[in-house]
Amino acid sequence: MKKLFIDCSYLHQHTELNTGIQRVVRQVTTNLEGLAGDKGYQVVPVDISHEQFTPLTLEDLYPNHQTETAPPNPNPLKNYLRQLYKASQAFAAALFYHPKAQRFFLAPRQEFGLSYIIDRLLLRPSKAITALPAPTAPAPVYPVQRGDILLLIDSSWYMNIWPSVKAAREQGAYVVAVTYDLIPITHPQFCDDFLAKVFKIWFFDSLRYVDGFIAISKTVKHDLIQFLEKEFGPTVHTKQFDHFLLGSDFNHTGVDQQPIRAQLAEVFAARNCYLLVGTIEPRKNHLYLLEVFDELWKRNIDVNLCFVGRVGWKVEHITDRITGNAECAKRLFHWSDLNDAELDYCYAHASMLLFPSIAEGFGLPIVESLTKGLPVLASDTPIHREVGGDAIGYFDLDNPLSLVEQIIAIEQDGIPQRLQVTPGYRWADWSESAGMLLEKILSMAAK
Secondary structure (H helix, E strand, O other): OEEEEEEOHHHHHOOOOOOHHHHHHHHHHHHHHHHHHHHOEEEEEEEOOOOOOEEOOHHHHOOOOOOOOOOOOOOHHHHHHHHHHHHHHHHHHHHOOOHHHHHHHHOOOOOOOHHHHHHHHHHHHHHHHOOOOOOOOOOOOOOOOOOOEEEEOOOHHHOOOHHHHHHHHHOOOEEEEEEOOOHHHHOHHHOOHHHHHHHHHHHHHHHHHOOEEEEOOHHHHHHHHHHHHHHHHHHHHHOEEEEOOOOOOOOOOOHHHOOOOHHHHHHHHHOOEEEEEOOEOHHHOHHHHHHHHHHHHHOOOOOEEEEEOOEOOOOHHHHHHHHOOOOEOOOEEEEOOOOHHHHHHHHHHOOEEEEOOOOOOOOHHHHHHHHOOOOEEEEOOHHHHHHHHHHOEEEOOOOHHHHHHHHHHHHHHOOOHHHOOOOOOOOOOHHHHHHHHHHHHHHHHHO
16 A cells, blocks of 8 residues: 655654644644545654654654654663653743743754753764764665655654655655745744744755645645745746645544643633634734733723733743733733643633734634634734635724724624624534545645
């Protein structure tokens, strides 16, 4: 049977993450396993960051799971020290709760933080001192054969996956990359400087090894082709391009058994809650909502504003505005570590999702909210118009008072008919999304 390898390298090494791309990787991988067999393919999630294809299980992509697919003859002491270090990271982050401290302790090795310092000051020098002549690269656990497919769907731009990708392509595999957006290139001011740098390098390297690009929206596909035509001219048409739709359900097996923390339930029971789901980063535009809700609270509109998402980059001024706000922990809340069940709880109990993002590749929380029957107001951008259509309302990013007035009207008169989610509203679920992606991949590979 041919194999469909799915790169999960970054998620495998950062299972604590649970926003945008991580949810996509988990759901696509889970659903492809049940669909690809009928097409003659065996799905194999892999970590390809060490110049070999190390197979993974679905459980390896979720937190608090001891990997059962470690390379042969693992070093028990090394594994113990790694687990001890991860536990110490988590303890330090919990002890020093401030977002800046959390980011320092939990940042991946490629970003500045505790792991970065230890890697540069201790690990790399020790490796250099004890270095021996490099052995021949180990053969992939699953040898790649002609007719296999490698799907690059993870946020692997921090990792050197290209030796593995190059080897797979030389052995006859067809390589497809999912393109989420080009924001680190087109809007670098919204991104961590390191991310903007490594993403640009990763993206331009991908043009050497990737046969086809599948975007997560028509808007991203259009932007991708337009950008490549501008940079490389007609040669871009040697590549193949397509797009698919992301799914709207995201529950992992066993989600019903995941706990809901008491504070979360208390906050949503206290008063109407307006929700924003997304990493705290400049382009998500949390400051816009803070300005809007400061005005609402000034006008004695008694509502909660709830942010759900991990702390990202270039956000010190944002986190300071959150923690320094007089309503913080009273009517303003931020959770950075909700599990799937708790995120589902937020969608089910909020009054409305607010999505003021300036730049997006899709806007997954929009369709997740609508699927849960939660009304949505979003910034008026082309991608939100593509995803939300007439099912959601829009507000002007240049005029925060436009959203203030809409919320006041909602609090006084209820959700207007035009914003109520149509009974039976349905977006593609992850099974359909994965099926669409699979058809696009196989169509590309067949050409």
